Amino acid sequence: MSDGLANALFVLTIATYVVASALFLRFLVRGKGDVGKVGPRLIGLGAVLHAAHICIASLVLRVCPVEGIHFPMSVASMLMCVAYVLARRRLRVEVAGAFIAPLALTSLLAWRFVGGGAEPGDGIKSFILPFHVTLNLFGIAMFGLAFSSAALYLVQERLVKQKRIDGVSRRLPPLDALDRAEHRFLLAGFPLLTIGIITGTVWARRVEMGATADVLRAAFGYVTWLVIAGVLFLRAAVGWRGRRAAYGTIAGFGFAVLVLVLYLVRKDPPHPTATISTAAETVAETASVTR
């Protein structure tokens, strides 16, 4: 019953995101439809269905939604949609839904169809892991929004530079609004990412880091932090804003996505370090002797 409900919610969420994406695309390219009202509402509806799906599916699979990678990725995209719905009016980035809806859709499809089975075992789980994952989730949700604003900025900036100010340009938010939104989303996401990186570093001490994929994941995680930190620092110090900041934001988000993809496609679950492994075995033996 719950399995069927989870599947139904999955399909409904996918359908809502597909319709929202199509609507935004139609508005941007052909200037048709009143995306200002319907589009964000559809994304809001998608987020509600998405949240319901996460609850039901995690109950069915008996998985904590902020452990491993599949569920957290789904949660991150849902949070991104919620943040978009809350911030869109204030920051005048309604049209960013053109990126948010497809991103959420892709993430949800990846949850279902990409990789699987390589979740961390009980031996290396600790209280830090959900904390680390949750903070990174919020951070990535914010970077998703910053990425959407940056991408729209580059389109609008190019159109204004080329003096093609009719059509698509008219449907996009003002340049300064996009630049400001991108900066604010980065500012919101950066502290979360920073704590996420620190907790991740602490947790990584429990895991064997021998494989190239593991090293790459960690390296890309640090590169993401460095790029975002660089974008924010250069903006404050030497006025790197506009196009340069947009490119930096897109690069930072790109590295974050790369980390997620590496997590998604990993074949083997992370192994605990020898010390932790021995300790875990000792605990297990003690338990069996006691029994």
Next chain:
Amino acid sequence: MSLPVVVVGVSHKTAPVDVRERFAAGAEVLPEILARLTSRPELDEAMFLSTCNRVEVIALAKTGGAPDDAMRAASRAIREALREHVGASSVDEMGDWLYEKNGEEAVRHVFRVAASLDSMVLGEPQILGQVKDAYDAAVAAGALRSHLSRCVHRAFTVAKRVRSETQLGAGLVSISSVAVDLARRIFGDLRHSTVLLVGAGEMAEQAAKSLGKDAKAIRVCNRSFERAATLAASFGGTAAPLEQLEGELAISDVVLASTSSKSYVVQRDLVKRVMKQRKGKTLFFVDIAVPRNVEPEVHQLDNVYVYDVDDLEHEVAENMKARHNEISAAELIVDTELGEWSSWARGLNVSPTVVALRAKTRGVLVAELERSLASRLKHLGEGDRAALNQMIESATNKLLHSATTRLKQAASSNDGGELVRALQHLFDLPEGGQGEEGRTTEPPPAEPSEKRLPH
């Protein structure tokens, strides 16, 4: 024959601005002009429309005989009223500037004016508001009461349809409005932006009126500090000499350049330095000067945008072109609405005959019934008598239904004059129903089958 509507006036197409100025009338003198028009026995209703580009009287002639004669008399009356208004020595003095439309063409003209099809700037939205103001003033003065009022109301419908069903009003068509639109495309609203005028000439003043309306602050930088100070004072802004341009650029967001300098006032190196001081904050130049004041290479710098007069004019031309492409669609709406209006108006011509025919038929039947009720049917009670009266009403309606319908159909196609005359002759109805009686101060009561004029 349509209603005898007459339009006489001057517009940007027939008269230069100094002539139009003489005809123009502010709200304070409007009641006096309307009173002058309504005091004319030749005019039944009248309205006075005065805008920057047009001054015209729209009137309904009072008819007693042939409609053409009535319209000629109304035209003379309007011209005489206008002569008094402008203080001309004779009507002929104004003859070269005045245009005149009569009957259906006058109604078409009113529809086209309200829909901004006859405006100097095609599709501009202000004209509808101006027509509405003129309408309100005429109604308040008692100069509009019935059919002409309906005609103007219909013009509002036409204008709304044209605005909503075509792109005639789409796009911006003035340099300053395009500049404001562009600034908004970059900064959103201008409440947090400072506008800097480089140059303090007439062009700067004009553009600053729209650009500086919503801005946080206005600054003026000019070679002559006195002139800068005068202009700045008129906008509540701050003035600075041209030597301080770099500092002014560093604290401004939108720069409107319009000096008469023969060389670039704003060069690439200067803006590069300024952008460092601004920490990359966006800077937008609107260069409306010819020769240009801003070096074109400035546009290549990051977060700096330069639009010159050609760019703005190109945008204006594109928008105007798009509007011109909509003319045929808008004219089609005018034609459709005019067709419906004319059909309704022609129906008015046969209404007196219909009313007379109904009255006569009912009168005969009621007289016969009363004679019977006084003799053979005098034993009938109140209830039976009421039932017989009701029967007479129904019989009248049914008897005349097809005749009324066909008469109105004929009226909408060829005035139904032949049929009206035939009915008058056959049923001995009073003649002249198409004249004065045809247009009472209130519209005739609607027949069950009559199509009401939609508003």
